[in-house]
Amino acid sequence: MGATEQGADATDNRWLTIPRTLCFVVNGDDILLMKRSPHKRVFPNRYNGLGGHIERDEDPLTSARREILEEAGIAVDSIEMRAVYNIDSGAATGIILFVFV
Numbered sequence: 001m002g003a004t005e006q007g008a009d010a011t012d013n014r015w016l017t018i019p020r021t022l023c024f025v026v027n028g029d030d031i032l033l034m035k036r037s038p039h040k041r042v043f044p045n046r047y048n049g050l051g052g053h054i055e056r057d058e059d060p061l062t063s064a065r066r067e068i069l070e071e072a073g074i075a076v077d078s079i080e081m082r083a084v085y086n087i088d089s090g091a092a093t094g095i096i097l098f099v100f101v
Contacts, residue, residue: 015096016092016093017094017095017096018053018093019054019060020053020096021054021064021067021099022049022050022051023051023100024049024050024099025072025076032049033048034048034050050067051064051067060081060098060100061079061100063098064100065079079100080101081098082099085097
């Protein structure tokens with residue numbers, strides 16, 4: 001039985017999401033945050049953790065490690081997923097956010 005017969009291609013009133021990671025690197029009582037550029041469209045001049053889009057061939061953990069290495073040059077030893085959020089962006093696609101510490 002194909003996807004159509006199973007209803008697997010039905011998208012009406014269903015979540016369509018872009019997967020992303022958000023990572024907070026902790027060292028004792030310190031938390032590494034990144035200040036976004038004042039020219040960014042979303043959250044200009046705001047502080048946030050590290051992270052980004054999960055690539056097609058990645059799982060969330062691999063993506064989190066890659067993003068931390070790319071953005072901060074840190075190869076983390078210990079990482080834990082702490083939350084998963086579905087974010088309604090008000091558009092056709094939302095965001096599924098995997099939060100790591």
